[in-house]
Amino acid sequence: MSEEGIICRCEELTREDIVTAIRKGARTVSAVKRRTGAGMGLCQGKTCQRLISQILGEEAGVRPQEAGMSRCRHPVRPLPISDIGGTVK
């Protein structure tokens, strides 16, 4: 449970969940994201990405520039559809 320390707050993933993905072969933040869903929640990794990068270093010796970050995509914050929904009533 969360006693181990929550890393991805949005998807409620613990450090152990991240380490499991690393044991299965993940060596970048993106690979951890694909395997666990960390970074796919409401904040889109703003809180957990740096922590995951750190864990990759601790568990697998991955340097931050190799661990990378998730690809930058819009929107930067959650965007309500009424702001982008065009002209449909």
Added chain:
Amino acid sequence: MRIIDHPILGRIEPERTIRIEVDGKMIEALEGEPIAAALVANSMRLFRFTKKYNEPRGIFCAIGRCTDCVMVVNGIPNTRTCVTQVEEGMKIETQYGSGSIR
């Protein structure tokens, strides 16, 4: 507890009080402040329960970035309370998981 007079940001002006409803209970808020500020000022720190482990959450980053503080506001779930201003008669509810459809 809220900061009324900040050494750099100054004083909150105007200090008009409005009423908002939180889980059925009416509380006082200052016009223009974020929902989260009103809740904290009224000693309410628990905003939602998470989907997977049903754990309590409230303010974390307080700058609209982490989405920990989301609640159901006027029926709309996942509303970030730290960057959403209060309005007279606003209806705020504790969010459970992803919320529900009205």
Added chain:
Amino acid sequence: MMGKMAKETEVVVVGGGIIGSATAYYLARAGKDVVLMEKNELASGSSGANAGLTSTTWCPPGPLLQMSMASLKEYDYFSQELAWDIEFERCGRFTVCETEQQFEEMKPFVEVRNKGGNSLRLIDRNELLELEPNLSPSLFGAVFAPNDGHVNPLYAVYAFADAARELGAKIYEYTEPVAINAEHGCVKAIATNKGEIKTKYIINACGIGAPVVSEMVGLKIPIIPNREQMLVSEEMPPILNRVIINAGYMKDVQPTGLGDSAARKKSTQTVGTVCNQTKKGNLLLVGVNDFVGEDERTTFESFPAISEGILRVLPILRTYDVQIIRSFAKFYIYTPDQKPILGKVDGLEGFIMASGVNDYGICFGPIIGKLLSDLICIGETTIPIDEFNLSRFG
């Protein structure tokens, strides 16, 4: 993590997406020595950035329909008997008709496909709204495919790879071919950035990178990247039971045999409405479809384009004021006739194509893996794949 790379194997599968990982699994299951190599990370290509849809609706009768139906059965077996957690759900699909003309057109469409072995139903507006209450009452009806569904494409790739590994397959990430060695018209070895592997078979299961690998043996592959942009919504409570797609987009983009979807290449952009709700609760909203080379960026314009489409079909999203939290884009593996490129190649024994899957790669992955494994192990396939041979391009 890799240790020492194998020096020799029976089959090298190049490409760590759904096709490659499924093929590696079926081959390993059949007792073959397999190496799966991926130049980046597993599922980092097209297989890792799509809506995970598995559909038989569009398939014209013949091998395509047979393959899609068989592939779904393989997903059933893999997710239920073998209990791999890939979130495969045969929730059903509605191909919704936004005009009366579309609804009329779907009558022969359904007939032809049912004669070919599918079990589609054309349903009217009333039944549609009964089955899916949140859809717009402005729709005229839909083609209902009760057995179509969706899967988590990432989990599917990882599960096939993990299953293959359990059966003895070796999987190497960050490993890519630099040359292929052949002698007397037979594949002998594949040279990679990490060393050489002697092998009897090489399966080109790359997506948009397939031409690069085929180039190494002097083969020209007419594959071009076809970008699809999509949006992701916040997690929502259950509002959509099934996958929905508008009939116009199906006609425009998929090789149904109805419209001239291949003509799209000349137009700038095709906008459509496809939506499914994942197990977690996010809505995946597809899409804007165009040909822009290898440009993976999403555009600002795709946001209103996709939003307008989905709001016409699922108006509840406006009342809910759903939030979009992410956009992404990846490539379909487009071929000129929109049929896959599968099977042996003339003049090079041991080199097998497994690409050109357009927008149905996730759906066809398992069956392609099974058929190619059969091709290698017993020399024939239960579903004929001759019409998908590379030689058809002359």
